[in-house]
Amino acid sequence: MSWFHSSTAAVDGRNYASPAEIVACFQDQRNVLGRLAFSITGDQTMADLAVDQACETTLQGNSPFCDWLFEWAKAATIASAISHGTAAIRICEAAYKDRRCPHVEHLSQGDAEERAVSLDLILGTDANILIAELDPLCRTVLVLRVAIRSSIQDCALRLNVSRAAVLAANCHAMTWFQERHVKAVEGEPRHLTFHEAERKVILDALKAASGQISGHGGAAERLGLKRTTLQNKMRRLGICKGDYQTLR
Numbered sequence: 001m002s003w004f005h006s007s008t009a010a011v012d013g014r015n016y017a018s019p020a021e022i023v024a025c026f027q028d029q030r031n032v033l034g035r036l037a038f039s040i041t042g043d044q045t046m047a048d049l050a051v052d053q054a055c056e057t058t059l060q061g062n063s064p065f066c067d068w069l070f071e072w073a074k075a076a077t078i079a080s081a082i083s084h085g086t087a088a089i090r091i092c093e094a095a096y097k098d099r100r101c102p103h104v105e106h107l108s109q110g111d112a113e114e115r116a117v118s119l120d121l122i123l124g125t126d127a128n129i130l131i132a133e134l135d136p137l138c139r140t141v142l143v144l145r146v147a148i149r150s151s152i153q154d155c156a157l158r159l160n161v162s163r164a165a166v167l168a169a170n171c172h173a174m175t176w177f178q179e180r181h182v183k184a185v186e187g188e189p190r191h192l193t194f195h196e197a198e199r200k201v202i203l204d205a206l207k208a209a210s211g212q213i214s215g216h217g218g219a220a221e222r223l224g225l226k227r228t229t230l231q232n233k234m235r236r237l238g239i240c241k242g243d244y245q246t247l248r
Contacts, residue, residue, distance in 0.1 A: 017066045022055065022069065032123060039127060040078065051077050053080045057076055089137050089159055096137070099172075102240070141155050203239065
């Protein structure tokens with residue numbers, strides 16, 4: 001379903017954002033939109049320009065639905081930022097030519113709640129650290145996947161790079177994201193989120209069971225879960241064999 005209406009559509013115009021509402025959305029959400037753009041471009045001037053151009057493009061085109069205006073603003077801003085960083089993004093493709101992603105869970109985008117939490121964590125990350133530790137391709141794929149739920153194929157088409165490169169870049173970005181945000185930093189006291197706490201409980205059970213998932217004394221039995229339920233939770237939380245094998 002489109003986020004905007006056709007000018008020939010005979011639908012109540014009150015369902016669509018007015019120019020004033022579009023401008024207000026970009027102004028009210030400028031901090032978020034600017035952070036998304038900066039995460040892609042790595043340059044504050046280009047990021048600011050990307051937000052301004054996204055707003056102007058939205059005003060000149062068909063009006064988005066009011067309920068989807070912020071989603072449209074994110075998508076338009078990201079597209080504008082990508083247009084400014086195309087060369088830097090594409091030059092990274094060669095680095096992922098021979099890489100493979102062994103983590104099936106990295107293909108999952110989670111539900112709306114999980115994506116919202118992930119987006120908050122990305123926006124809360126020091127942008128300079130994000131830029132220093134991830135290359136432009138990784139950063140852009142991470143933003144596309146989390147902020148507007150782009151598929152791997154969609155990322156490849158938007159960025160004009162191979163699907164294999166996007167898969168590898170996504171794997172690198174998600175591994176970085178999990179290491180920085182999902183796994184607690186040693187010696188850094190803080191409150192765990194619900195998903196972090198759930199992940200820790202499962203890893204503790206796997207540790208106690210020496211990596212055994214099913215059977216007598218296995219992690220599933222210790223947690224009072226069916227084997228299949230535990231395995232589904234492990235996939236959702238990004239727990240792979242390497243995580244609990246290292247706990248032996």
